[in-house]
Amino acid sequence: MTDTDAGGVPRSTAEEPWPVRVVSQKVGAWIAKLGWVWVDGQVAQISRRPGASVVFLTLRDPSADLSLTVTAHRDVLDAGAPELAEGARVTLHAKPEFYPARGTLSLRADEIRQVGLGELLARLEKLKKLLAAEGLFARERKRRPPFLPRRVGLITGRASAAERDVLMNTRRRWPAVDIRVLNVPVQGPTAVPQIIDALKVLDNDDTVDVIVLARGGGSVEDLLPFSDEALCRAVFGCRTPVVSAIGHETDAPLVDYVADVRASTPTDAAKRIVPDLAEESRLIDQARRRLDRAVATMLDRETHRIEAWRSRPSLARPEAMIEQRAADVVALRDRAGRSLDVRLRAAGEELRHTVAQLRALSPAATLERGYAIVQRADGHVVRAASEVTPGDILRVRLAEGELRVTAEQEQG
């Protein structure tokens, strides 16, 4: 029992393979299922052989590196897009067809319209609103390129004025800068896919710190690739900051809004990505001089302050504190001495006075005159004979010396 596919149609098997005709017939059927479609694309090639009723076109996707062959009757072309030239943007109504003879596929168009500039610009505006709404232009998503990039990635047309401007000005400002250039077509149908590839290459190059997308001035059509949605999304997706320098000051393709930095011209881009060495070194010297001055003034001020303290009398002339005290001591000593004198003199006076008193009271003068003092053993001075009994030992004190006598008897 041969197995069948969903529709009950018998499957091909190794043992019972389908012949080519059956396969190509099935393929044709599948392809036809797509039916009529409106297609937007860019004309890469047109081949109109004189006399031939059928015209062949190569239609490219505006962003991706894909294309399809289109066949159309000459009248269809003449009606919809008379002087169609390569590079033109068209919209066509076509149906895919499979030619079994050579197994080729192409679109058969029954209507071709050339997309005018106005229409293109209108689409551009619509895309601009869409991207803005999605936040691709959001300021906070923009990253600042490094002050001094190790390496600059430059995507620009080969040997173009833009390339020369960016290289010359960047090197003039910072001679040591390292620039990796990727040359790409900057207009026409192949521009967008190649720029997107170049962006990927540079974004993945870790040594590249900033990517510059530079293109000189050009017609609106020339600059259209730089408003392409896929390119804008690619720029937005870059991890490395992107500087867009497209066209003249007045040109503002959509990539300008998405890029991290918008430079008005390729020369301006140079100013944005590298500092000016001369200017920077001048600033550094200036800063260094100001540093020196600031430190010097601070040190001088502090030194003066310390010297001021050192010269304060209490430190400079410590002797002062000793002198003062020495003077005090001397003064005190003097006072002490003087008060001593006074006191001594007074004491002396007092002594003399007391001695005089003593002498006045003392019996010495009387003794001098020949009197004597008689005392009993008990020290009592005898004033009356009755105070003495015979045999008492008495002490007779004379002016000079004394006698020990014994009383005999009382006289009358």
Next chain:
Amino acid sequence: MSDETLSYEQARTELASVVERLETGGSSLEESLALWERGEKLADICQGWLDGARDRIDTARRARTEGA
């Protein structure tokens, strides 16, 4: 806080108070003498810091001129 770890500002502040106390007087001879010695030491410490700073700057400048 041993003297070695005294910062310039700390030494300077203490020096100021030592001078003040010396000038207001009223301390004993022994104290005044000790204060005076302390004042001199603190002044030396401050001067040491300033001289050190000046040396560091000079060496840095010399290194810079040699290096440039």
